[in-house]
Amino acid sequence: MTETRISRRFAECAAQGRPALVTFVMAGDPDLETSLTIARTLAASGADVIELGMPFSDPMADGPAIQAAGQRALKGGQTMTRTLDLVRRFRESDATTPIVLMGYYNPIYVRGSEHFVAEAKAAGVDGLIIVDLPPEADDELCLPALGAGLNFIRLATPTTDDKRLPAVLANTSGFVYYVSITGITGSAAPDATKVAEAVGRIKRHTALPVAVGFGVRDAATAREIGRNADGVVVGSALVAAIAASLDADGRATAKTVPAIGALVADLASGVRAARLASE
Amino acid sequence: MTVKPNSFRTGPDERGFFGIFGGRFVAETLMPLILDLEKAWEEAREDPAFHAELKDLSIHYAGRPSPLYFAERLTEHLGGARIYFKRDELNHTGSHKINNCLGQILLARRMGKTRIIAETGAGQHGVASATVSARFGLPCMVYMGAVDVERQKPNVFRMKLLGAEVTPVTSGAGTLKDAMNEALRDWVTNVENTYYLIGTAAGPHPYPAMVRDFQSVIGTETKEQFFAQKGKLPDTVVACIGGGSNAIGLFHPFLDDPSVQIVGVEAGGHGIDVENGHAASMTGGRPGVLHGNRTYLLQDGDGQILEGHSISAGLDYPGVGPEHSWLKDTGRVAYVPATDKEALEAFQICSRLEGIIPALEPSHALAHVLKMAPTMDKDKSIVLCLSGRGDKDVFSVADHLGETM
Numbered sequence: 001m002t003e004t005r006i007s008r009r010f011a012e013c014a015a016q017g018r019p020a021l022v023t024f025v026m027a028g029d030p031d032l033e034t035s036l037t038i039a040r041t042l043a044a045s046g047a048d049v050i051e052l053g054m055p056f057s058d059p060m061a062d063g064p065a066i067q068a069a070g071q072r073a074l075k076g077g078q079t080m081t082r083t084l085d086l087v088r089r090f091r092e093s094d095a096t097t098p099i100v101l102m103g104y105y106n107p108i109y110v111r112g113s114e115h116f117v118a119e120a121k122a123a124g125v126d127g128l129i130i131v132d133l134p135p136e137a138d139d140e141l142c143l144p145a146l147g148a149g150l151n152f153i154r155l156a157t158p159t160t161d162d163k164r165l166p167a168v169l170a171n172t173s174g175f176v177y178y179v180s181i182t183g184i185t186g187s188a189a190p191d192a193t194k195v196a197e198a199v200g201r202i203k204r205h206t207a208l209p210v211a212v213g214f215g216v217r218d219a220a221t222a223r224e225i226g227r228n229a230d231g232v233v234v235g236s237a238l239v240a241a242i243a244a245s246l247d248a249d250g251r252a253t254a255k256t257v258p259a260i261g262a263l264v265a266d267l268a269s270g271v272r273a274a275r276l277a278s279e
Numbered sequence: 280m281t282v283k284p285n286s287f288r289t290g291p292d293e294r295g296f297f298g299i300f301g302g303r304f305v306a307e308t309l310m311p312l313i314l315d316l317e318k319a320w321e322e323a324r325e326d327p328a329f330h331a332e333l334k335d336l337s338i339h340y341a342g343r344p345s346p347l348y349f350a351e352r353l354t355e356h357l358g359g360a361r362i363y364f365k366r367d368e369l370n371h372t373g374s375h376k377i378n379n380c381l382g383q384i385l386l387a388r389r390m391g392k393t394r395i396i397a398e399t400g401a402g403q404h405g406v407a408s409a410t411v412s413a414r415f416g417l418p419c420m421v422y423m424g425a426v427d428v429e430r431q432k433p434n435v436f437r438m439k440l441l442g443a444e445v446t447p448v449t450s451g452a453g454t455l456k457d458a459m460n461e462a463l464r465d466w467v468t469n470v471e472n473t474y475y476l477i478g479t480a481a482g483p484h485p486y487p488a489m490v491r492d493f494q495s496v497i498g499t500e501t502k503e504q505f506f507a508q509k510g511k512l513p514d515t516v517v518a519c520i521g522g523g524s525n526a527i528g529l530f531h532p533f534l535d536d537p538s539v540q541i542v543g544v545e546a547g548g549h550g551i552d553v554e555n556g557h558a559a560s561m562t563g564g565r566p567g568v569l570h571g572n573r574t575y576l577l578q579d580g581d582g583q584i585l586e587g588h589s590i591s592a593g594l595d596y597p598g599v600g601p602e603h604s605w606l607k608d609t610g611r612v613a614y615v616p617a618t619d620k621e622a623l624e625a626f627q628i629c630s631r632l633e634g635i636i637p638a639l640e641p642s643h644a645l646a647h648v649l650k651m652a653p654t655m656d657k658d659k660s661i662v663l664c665l666s667g668r669g670d671k672d673v674f675s676v677a678d679h680l681g682e683t684m
Contacts, residue, residue, distance in 0.1 A: 179307070
């Protein structure tokens with residue numbers, strides 16, 4: 001695939017001798033305007049790639065933190081149209097930070113895959129991660145997305161063995177998202193040694209960057225995991241920080257945006273230190 | 280446009296699709312396991328020893344075959360077609376759910392799994408799962424929406440007596456779909472040792488086909504029993520549809536008998552016109568993707584899943600098994616709604632005229648039979664799947680009727 005914002009950004013990080021910091025927040029959490037400010041703050045505070053969750057009523061692979069974020073967003077009136085608007089507005093002031101939309105298939109399916117990928121591309125989206133679309137279902141969305149010039153980022157997991165990896169990687173582009181545990185988002189911290197082995201195994205099958213997520217919640221873990229990965233993904237910890245900053249009615253407060261800025265800056269220092277430490 | 284197939288009984292295809300419906304829309308973590316399950320099921324299906332053990336348990340443990348009963352007084356009362364009940368409410372645990380649970384627990388054992396998880400709405404599948412887990416000495420975790428835990432207390436206690444752990448699910452609206460989400464989260468976390476015993480003919484392939492095959496004993500027995508009594512096929516078969524496992528079990532053996540009219544009855548709740556006030560996913564929903572399959576779903580214009588409503592916790596599910604969606608689109612099966620009120624009336628009529636207290640779920644099917652039987656000639660016959668008994672529902676029915684107990 002040709003160069004994209006995602007491939008350029010991973011190459012820049014590699015040139016700096018560090019893993020990329022990939023951050024996840026839910027679009028529209030707790031409201032549209034705040035989440036736009038949060039997205040801009042992520043980029044300004046050291047996030048290299050931004051994953052924006054597309055809220056879904058039934059997030060089967062997510063833990064309580066991200067479930068709650070999706071419900072807050074939906075309650076705040078978030079829709080797919082608004083999520084695409086959010087990306088469009090983000091792009092007005094940031095032409096380089098890659099944006100990846102992450103979520104579940106149904107809200108895309110009802111919109112029509114071909115229509116959706118064209119809208120997403122026009123809004124400035126760079127890639128998609130759709131949890132419930134395995135490679136067996138590539139004709140549903142993956143192929144239309146690639147056709148529209150979007151990266152389609154696939155999850156590889158501890159249960160994806162060497163026999164299955166080639167199928168999982170076949171149409172994957174941008175980067176590979178290694179799910180460090182068998183479980184849902186926001187679970188226990190992964191075992192860094194096992195993760196390093198798994199990343200090595202995946203890299204024997206692909207030249208794409210490998211980012212590791214699920215269970216990374218602080219700078220120390222980000223640093224540890226980042227030693228052997230091309231990227232570290234943090235989601236539930238950020239979303240939980242947003243939740244902790246809200247008032248009793250679930251509305252943003254003056255603390256919301258600074259809390260995210262501080263956490264991301266800390267995580268960014270973690271990934272920047274990942275390869276410095278003597279190993 | 281839908282092309283009429285030569286046979287309605289050959290699905291799904293090798294990718295798990297019935298037309299556009301079905302498939303395997305699951306997270307990558309589960310995908311290798313789903314492929315293993317499919318392989319194990321294909322092997323078991325060809326193994327005479329597997330079938331022999333299942334048959335032995337069905338007879339001596341579950342009490343099959345269930346009788347085909349001529350409902351004489353109800354027939355007289357309605358003055359039209361002859362009405363027969365396929366009495367799956369007489370099975371051990373009180374519903375058709377045991378048919379599927381016995382099959383799947385044997386498969387779980389064959390796969391070397393050491394822990395069972397299940398979701399439940401009304402609690403009938405939870406009780407059947409807890410029962411077979413007790414019988415085979417496996418720990419069982421049942422996920423049940425917190426709202427359902429409240430409205431189905433007797434079944435919650437039954438599951439506990441049987442040694443299962445019941446986890447109330449508070450996420451979302453706290454009903455069946457949320458219980459299924461939570462069971463999927465457990466499965467993705469404990470994928471190595473855990474078997475997910477899905478209770479209805481829905482979910483990722485191979486579940487819809489596998490559950491259908493285990494439930495088809497209902498239709499196969501019905502066909503034999505009706506023929507033994509009348510020397511022909513029934514004119515109409517009717518069953519209620521939540522996920523649709525008792526219905527597909529009754530319908531499947533009759534799909535290629537064109538003389539047999541087949542009717543599925545969905546939960547019409549407060550009425551099909553009431554927004555989010557029913558659970559009739561085919562009559563009032565649109566195709567979408569949830570819980571591993573594409574099927575008709577109750578959803579809003581943005582693809583968010585609606586909760587739906589039914590007086591019956593067992594029908595209160597925003598989706599339906601994918602094979603039903605396909606049978607609807609091909610026109611082979613007619614799907615109609617019955618409201619809460621109609622089901623409540625049917626529940627009472629059946630209790631008084633036949634001395635059988637039906638569950639609220641088949642009361643929906645019965646409500647439709649009350650409408651259609653008087654319009655049919657007296658030499659016609661209808662078979663209704665009486666999929667569960669109403670003991671679990673007496674408290675909530677009393678509540679609806681304004682009786683204090």
